[in-house]
Amino acid sequence: MLKTALYEAHKRLGARLIDFGGWEMPVMYRGINDEHTYTRTASSIFDVSHMGRLIFTGPDAEALLQHVCTRNVGKLKVGRCGYSHVCNERGGILDDVIVSRYEDRWLMVCNAGNRSKIVAHLQQHMQGRNVKMEDTTEKTVMVAIQGPATMDLFTKHLPIKIGDMGRYGFVTGSYMGQKYSVFRSGYTGEDGLEVVLSAGTGAMVWDYLTQDGAKDRVVIKPAGLGARDTLRLEAGMPLYGHELSEDVDPLSAGCGWCVDLEKDFLGAGALRAIASEGPKRKMTGLTLEGKRIARQGTRVFSGDSEVGVVTSGTLSPTLGKSIAMAYVDSALSKEGQDLALEIKEERVAATVTALPFYKRQT
Amino acid sequence: MGVPTDRRYLKSHEWHKLDGDICTIGITKFAADELTDITYVSLPKAGKELTAGKPLGEIESVKATSDLYSGVSGVVTEANPKLGDSPELVNSDSFGEGWLIKVKLADVKQIETLMTAQQYDAQIAG
Numbered sequence: 159m160l161k162t163a164l165y166e167a168h169k170r171l172g173a174r175l176i177d178f179g180g181w182e183m184p185v186m187y188r189g190i191n192d193e194h195t196y197t198r199t200a201s202s203i204f205d206v207s208h209m210g211r212l213i214f215t216g217p218d219a220e221a222l223l224q225h226v227c228t229r230n231v232g233k234l235k236v237g238r239c240g241y242s243h244v245c246n247e248r249g250g251i252l253d254d255v256i257v258s259r260y261e262d263r264w265l266m267v268c269n270a271g272n273r274s275k276i277v278a279h280l281q282q283h284m285q286g287r288n289v290k291m292e293d294t295t296e297k298t299v300m301v302a303i304q305g306p307a308t309m310d311l312f313t314k315h316l317p318i319k320i321g322d323m324g325r326y327g328f329v330t331g332s333y334m335g336q337k338y339s340v341f342r343s344g345y346t347g348e349d350g351l352e353v354v355l356s357a358g359t360g361a362m363v364w365d366y367l368t369q370d371g372a373k374d375r376v377v378i379k380p381a382g383l384g385a386r387d388t389l390r391l392e393a394g395m396p397l398y399g400h401e402l403s404e405d406v407d408p409l410s411a412g413c414g415w416c417v418d419l420e421k422d423f424l425g426a427g428a429l430r431a432i433a434s435e436g437p438k439r440k441m442t443g444l445t446l447e448g449k450r451i452a453r454q455g456t457r458v459f460s461g462d463s464e465v466g467v468v469t470s471g472t473l474s475p476t477l478g479k480s481i482a483m484a485y486v487d488s489a490l491s492k493e494g495q496d497l498a499l500e501i502k503e504e505r506v507a508a509t510v511t512a513l514p515f516y517k518r519q520t
Numbered sequence: 521m522g523v524p525t526d527r528r529y530l531k532s533h534e535w536h537k538l539d540g541d542i543c544t545i546g547i548t549k550f551a552a553d554e555l556t557d558i559t560y561v562s563l564p565k566a567g568k569e570l571t572a573g574k575p576l577g578e579i580e581s582v583k584a585t586s587d588l589y590s591g592v593s594g595v596v597t598e599a600n601p602k603l604g605d606s607p608e609l610v611n612s613d614s615f616g617e618g619w620l621i622k623v624k625l626a627d628v629k630q631i632e633t634l635m636t637a638q639q640y641d642a643q644i645a646g
Contacts, residue, residue: 190582190583451560502578
């Protein structure tokens with residue numbers, strides 16, 4: 159199994175480690191609910207180094223990315239990043255990624271479990287194009303610092319200059335001779351940053367950020383993949399392997415906003431056909447009665463007919479309610495629709511709820 | 521530090537404590553820690569008959585849903601009424617306040633077939 163450069167730090171912090179996408183990753187340190195709540199109220203740091211980081215250079219880099227991405231990445235300005243899907247010819251989702259435009263290169267951040275598939279996919283479409291791809295995943299570290307106190311901490315107390323970039327902006331810099339990129343992005347529903355830096359300096363920066371000696375500022379505490387999952391679920395964000403897969407298209411997944419049907423790209427034809435007919439089923443938020451959790455695969459009913467299937471569910475730590483995301487027949491996916499879930503032979507009432515379940519105040 | 525020696529254990533981490541012919545069943549701290557934050561416990565009502573080795577209910581955490589097993593046969597006399605509103609008691613006091621059910625045993629000797637504290641400790645250490 160692969161280990162990130164922060165592996166020793168996780169062990170020292172007493173993290174529980176699990177296999178995630180071929181990496182040995184921390185699922186929790188103090189407790190999922192505790193880490194979740196701390197992220198919603200203060201600031202947490204997550205090791206997300208397992209995510210793939212692919213760099214593209216060369217005159218045809220933009221054309222390659224336009225060909226594989228659903229998003230019109232040509233519209234991104236230097237210093238901006240954007241969420242996109244990568245689809246096959248049928249419009250099935252191969253991965254969901256963040257593409258960033260640098261002055262002289264592009265960065266694509268992909269899911270850990272899809273990295274080898276995406277690398278092969280891109281290599282195939284690089285043929286005949288003047289472009290170079292470098293997989294920097296194992297040479298770099300990526301951490302996410304998320305929560306309402308994060309931006310204030312970085313602007314006032316920490317030696318990394320981030321300026322006044324907006325959401326989905328990023329800046330590059332160098333600290334003690336090491337280059338870094340800081341992105342104002344994340345996967346928790348909170349404001350925050352994601353930082354990419356060399357593997358060699360990762361552990362030092364992690365230790366510096368998590369030190370709790372500072373009395374004059376909010377302490378950044380570590381959080382694991384368990385809290386990352388409950389946070390993204392409350393924020394209504396899809397997760398590959400749950401809401402997203404090759405059997406699903408971006409329009410049904412509620413991600414039509416990252417698809418530009420005006421441009422040509424892999425899967426565009428199939429997606430235009432789906433768009434003109436309207437998706438048969440849609441990614442739908444559900445709020446359940448009671449406190450039972452609907453796991454992936456739980457069947458959704460309207461009366462006696464099966465009308466959908468749950469992709470993710472949890473007991474929302476912020477709302478105190480059982481919430482789920484599910485694919486539901488489009489006609490039954492309107493807010494307020496009453497449905498039922500079958501949890502261990504029991505029917506549990508559920509109501510369609512607008513996504514996201516949780517929205518931050520500012 | 522070992523588990524309490526005043527009770528017997530199942531490999532699947534349930535403890536069984538006998539008082540007269542009433543056996544209280546709960547899960548060990550090790551199991552509660554493994555499950556992480558417990559969100560829901562599904563338990564049988566009083567009057568339900570249990571069979572040794574068979575599931576008695578389910579326990580849910582943020583991470584997963586797991587079956588709970590009974591190591592004894594008998595009739596349920598009570599399910600912990602506090603767990604409906606406070607399932608986290610299983611995390612905070614698994615050997616005490618976080619007990620699950622009480623069962624009236626047909627054969628009190630049956631409990632002696634379960635693992636001793638020492639045997640259980642050896643299992644979780646291994």
